[in-house]
Amino acid sequence: MAIDRRKQIIEAATSSFSLYGYKATTIDQVAKLANVGKGTIYTFFKNKEELFDEIINGLIIEMKAVANEAVSHSDSFYENVHRALYRLLEFRKQHQLTIKLSQEARDIGTPAVVEVMEKLELAILNFIKDKVVLAIKKGEIKECDPEITAFIMMKLYIALIFDWEKKHKPLGKAELSQLFEFYIFKGLST
């Protein structure tokens, strides 16, 4: 046993971050969970934050894969963006790590965690931005600033999923898709 120590450490840390958050996870705990001496962790990672960043980078790669899986070339731009955003936010809702971290960012404001959550949001933003650029080239949508468009799409989606739920009953996937199409694509004007 105990061959790939690096992987063991990452797995132990991921598990502990998911369960207790970043701040409440101690290096001693991770070492114990990984069946590794504490010093060993520091031969692989400069410090606690670098270990954390490594894990988040893995998460971002995972999320990109999830988002790309949701995209189908035979579907329209808006269907693809809707499905990708939906899957991404579903991912966030289902993965203990992202849940715990967004709680910690909101409730405690641990700087390292806030930073990382911004990085995650930026990754999503860039994903959409790329899709927007492509859609403009293909003539699927009007000419527009891809950055603002991606920003608006994400903000709208987050508002509809997270903020709307605070005071109303949650919107289903189909409703969400419809609203997204109605407001962003078709427009309100008669």
Added chain:
Amino acid sequence: MAIDRRKQIIEAATSSFSLYGYKATTIDQVAKLANVGKGTIYTFFKNKEELFDEIINGLIIEMKAVANEAVSHSDSFYENVHRALYRLLEFRKQHQLTIKLSQEARDIGTPAVVEVMEKLELAILNFIKDKVVLAIKKGEIKECDPEITAFIMMKLYIALIFDWEKKHKPLGKAELSQLFEFYIFKGLST
């Protein structure tokens, strides 16, 4: 001197809430500022929170007036909503009381303040909702759920004004109007 004690108290409290926030304002302080005995405050207001609510109700009335002034019957629905929202958020940015309170809600989460900020948001939401209902009746916009529409409009606006500024240079009034029209009214579809 010292005739309208009620008004004096309200003015003193408003000033102190604006300067120090709700939590950091003490009744003793308000009494001193208002040149009034502490007990006198309690002959007009049941407690600190009721005094606070009274002030906020005044603020809501003021904001309604501001919003209504921005509406002109000769202009289109989207121009009116844009102008009203713009003025409302400008109002929020300029009035020390609302600035201090949104800081306190975000940073400390004082329950009474969070509650009051939600009330303020609801007032804006209802204002827009009414305009939406009217616009549908007049055939100015498509049939839609007025509540969701108002919600989306406000969220979009807040995102464009407050969130966009965090990472980019602020959008001017004209840009804002254009974006609002482009995304919500015209739609992205070609």
Added chain:
DNA sequence: GAATGACTAAATGAACAAAACGGTCATTTG
């Protein structure tokens, strides 16, 4: 020479005492 855990300086938080708080009410005032 890779792995380790005892070690250290810094950060944290439990526990306690002191101060400040919102709200009351017996007394004062005009």
Added chain:
DNA sequence: CAAATGACCGTTTTGTTCATTTAGTCATTC
């Protein structure tokens, strides 16, 4: 005598102390 008041009360918040815990190091081990 009705309206105004501030000393007073029980509770909450704040400042302080100090024992514990923490991230990170490094001499020792295998």
